[in-house]
Amino acid sequence: MRSEVxxxxxxxxxxxxxxxxxxxxxxxxxxxxxxxxxxxxGCEPLRxxxxxLTADKVMVVAQAAGPAKxxxxxxxxxxxxAASAALAKPLVQIDVDTLSISY
Numbered sequence: 534m535r536s537e538v539x540x541x542x543x544x545x546x547x548x549x550x551x552x553x554x555x556x557x558x559x560x561x562x563x564x565x566x567x568x569x570x571x572x573x574x575g576c577e578p579l580r581x582x583x584x585x586l587t588a589d590k591v592m593v594v595a596q597a598a599g600p601a602k603x604x605x606x607x608x609x610x611x612x613x614x615a616a617s618a619a620l621a622k623p624l625v626q627i628d629v630d631t632l633s634i635s636y
Contacts, residue, residue, distance in 0.1 A: 536623040538613035540595050540603060543630040548603045550613035552623075558611075563618035566611065570594045579632070588634050591616045596629050 536552035558566070567590050570576075574597040578585045594612065595603075603609045616625050622636040 536617060538616050538625045538627070540627045541629065542600050545600050548600070548609065550609050552613055552617055555610065555614060558614040558618040560618050560621070563615040566615040567591065567594055567619055570598075570612075570615075574598065587619050591620060591625075592627065592629070592632055592634060595627050596632075 536555075538550045538552065539547050540550075541547045564587070567587075571590055571594055574594065576590075576593040576597050579589045579593060595616075598608070598612065603612070613625075616627070617623060620634075620636070624636060626635045628634075
C-alpha cells in the first residue's frame with residue numbers, strides 16, 4: 534500500500550514525503566512528537582475555543598514550519614511519519630494555504 538504525506542504552501546510546489554520504505558511511528562510517539570513541535574514552535578490553536586484536534590495540530594505545525602523547515606529532510610521525514618501515524622492514514626494531503634487536510 535502506498536504511503537505518502539504531501540504538504541502544499543502558497544506559491545510553492547508541493548512537498549511530497551514518501552513513507553513506503555520507512556518504519557511507521559507508533560501512535561503515542563507520533564502524538565508526543567507533534568506536541569513537542571507545537572510547543573517548540575510557539576503554535577496557537579486554530580479554534581477560538583482553544584480545543585485542539587489532532588488534525589489541527591498537524592496543520593498548525595506544518596504552517597509554523599513553513600517551506601524552509603520542510604527542506605530539512607530529516608525533520609520533514611519525522612513530520613510525515615508523525616502526521617501519518619497520528620491521523621492513522623497512509624495518504625495525507627495538507628494544504629496550508631486553505632487550512633485543509635484530505636486523506
